[in-house]
Amino acid sequence: MTTEAPTSQRAPVTPHAAGGRPGPFRSIGTVAGAATVYGVHGASGRTHWKCFAGRRQLASATEAVEWASIPPGGLSGEHRHTRTEEIYLVLRGHGEFLFNGTPHRVGPGSLALTAPGNVHGLRNTAGTDLDWWVIETLAPATHAVLSTTDHIHPGVPPMGDAVIHDLFKDRTVRTDGVFTGPLRQVEVVELDAGQRTVLGAADAELAVFVHSGEGRATADGTTADLSSDTCVTLGAGTSSGVQALTPLRLFVVTLALPRRSAEAS
Structure with a gap:
């Protein structure tokens, strides 16, 4: 695999509070x-790809928060997950989610959950780009291998059935019974112009993707401008006020902290 990074590429921005401590927004x-x-x-x-946050920015057992896009006829190749749990959330375009060799039609709002032991991929079957949000987290056994010196072998669980939701219809999707790691919930938050809400959790980080609209998020004196295709990660134990400047649609993912980390925060 080779990459071609344009000169305009920028690394994720990680704001920090005074004193060098992590600020409420772990990445923007x-x-x-x-x-x-x-x-x-x-x-x-080719695939267009951007990583917003990973282990350096997040305290949860999250491998990466990413965005990807393939052109008409493009394919993100099929591959087996042996160590991580992963969501694909289609933002724009239409295609086929390939799950253990079986194609499933997907479009905007389609949320696919892939547990370890399964093979998945994504094909663009339409005449426009297919964009999707990707969050990959460590299964507990994998996290144990990476965080201890014990020689633990997680193994590969048996394949399960395809789990694909229409997030625009379901509004909130819990991952209980499918995932065992930190990714607990995916939801849609929609605000009319002028409306406000508060995002945050005491024991979990939040990954927020702006699907459409414009707004502003403020936490602990730090402000982040929100516009289409912006991704923000919010630290555990903090809260952010969100104001919609135009009709605003957000996708919000809950990433639970390990119990010890949550108690320490």
């Missing part, structure tokens, strides 16, 4: 300057 970024990646998971063709 947009899809501007996304890298061009060739041969994703062995597939031919």
Whole structure:
């Protein structure tokens, strides 16, 4: 796999509070300057890709919070998950989610949950780009291997059935019974112009993606401008006030902290 990064590519911005401590927003970024990646998971063709946050920014067992896009006819190659749990949330476009060799039609709002032991991929079947949000988290056994010196072998669970939701219809999707790691919930938050809400959790980080609209998020004196295709990660134990400047649609993912980390915060 090779990458071609344009000169305008910017690394995720990580605001910090006074004294060098992490601020409420662990990362803020947009899809501007996304890298061009060739041969994703062995597939031919190109993918546009941007990583917003990972282990350096987040305290939960989250591998990466990313955005990806493939052109008409493009393919994100099929591959088996042996160590992580992953969501694909389609933002724009239409295609087929490939799950253990079976295609499933997907479009905006389609949320696919992939547990370890399964093979997945994504194909663009339409005439426009297919964009999706990706969050990959460590299964508990994998997290134990990476966080201790014990020689633990997590193994590969048996395959399960495809779990695909229409998030625009369901509004809130819990991952109980499918995932065992930190990714607990995915929801849609919609605000009319002028409306406000508060986002935050005592024992979990939040990953927030702006699907459409404009707004502003403020926490502990730090302000983040929100516009389409902006991603913000919010630290556990903090809260952010969100104001919609225009009709605003947010996707919000809850990433629970390990119990010890949550108690310490």
